[in-house]
């Protein structure tokens with residue numbers, strides 16, 4: 001039995017496995033620019049975040065209907081359950097779909113259909129986080145928030161993702177203020193490729209409660225001290241950082257140093273269909289390569305529930321935390 005954990009940083013579009021991409025493309029009469037799944041997998045050789053995003057947005061062309069999004073989410077939840085996930089806070093990128101004529105309602109209704117059955121089928125509680133693409137204008141993010149108004153009962157939070165360099169969080173001040181006014185919680189990707197200053201902006205200008213990635217905080221000791229003091233969670237994605245070359249190899253990953261510094265870090269998969277593993281695989285990889293022992297792994301699992309939005313359901317959180325404490329490593 002795998003260690004019980006929450007996953008707080010997973011893009012649902014990044015769980016689209018090649019087999020499902022081709023099956024959906026065929027069903028929808030869409031031609032993908034690859035001969036087959038093997039050729040597609042060979043293209044997963046990324047030089048940086050942008051080279052990944054180009055392929056990732058390209059493959060979303062396979063997704064069209066409510067059924068497609070339901071199937072995508074259902075496949076993720078089934079995989080996640082096998083890997084010990086008990087709670088998942090799932091990102092989606094509405095602008096990646098609305099830009100090609102698929103409505104936000106189609107996306108949310110499809111995802112919600114799978115999420116509605118998640119507890120009973122997979123034993124996983126869920127939340128949805130709607131991300132804005134930071135390489136599109138803030139006006140597009142504002143229009144997306146407006147578009148989302150009929151679906152806010154399904155959406156817990158807003159996030160900020162896509163190409164980071166040159167797209168500071170402060171560009172999205174207005175849209176985050178509007179999201180907060182609508183009762184949404186706030187997170188943002190920062191410090192994946194962008195500088196520590198972007199992490200500060202996400203906290204100070206956008207008022208986020210969690211930083212997604214946050215890797216480059218380690219360049220700024222004062223910022224680290226602040227993140228430790230304020231217990232700001234960082235949703236770290238080690239396999240993603242290797243594949244997108246934020247670190248040279250997994251053995252070089254600062255995760256142990258981050259834990260040593262007292263940061264509230266969690267371990268997540270980001271885009272598991274592309275980066276070589278789901279979240280349980282990621283726990284196994286950091287155990288094997290970074291030498292994290294059982295108590296460090298238990299700490300990561302504990303952190304994942306502590307950093308989650310389950311502060312709106314403390315009874316459930318206490319149950320999950322008890323499972324973590326009772327877990328026997330073999």
Ligand code: HPA
Pocket residue numbers: 011014049056161162163189192240270271
């Ligand atoms: O790793 C990522 N970083 C930024 N945006 C993304 N969108 C999907 N995955 C990512």
Ligand SMILES: [Zn+2]
Pocket residue numbers: 009011161189212270
């Ligand atoms: Zn991400």
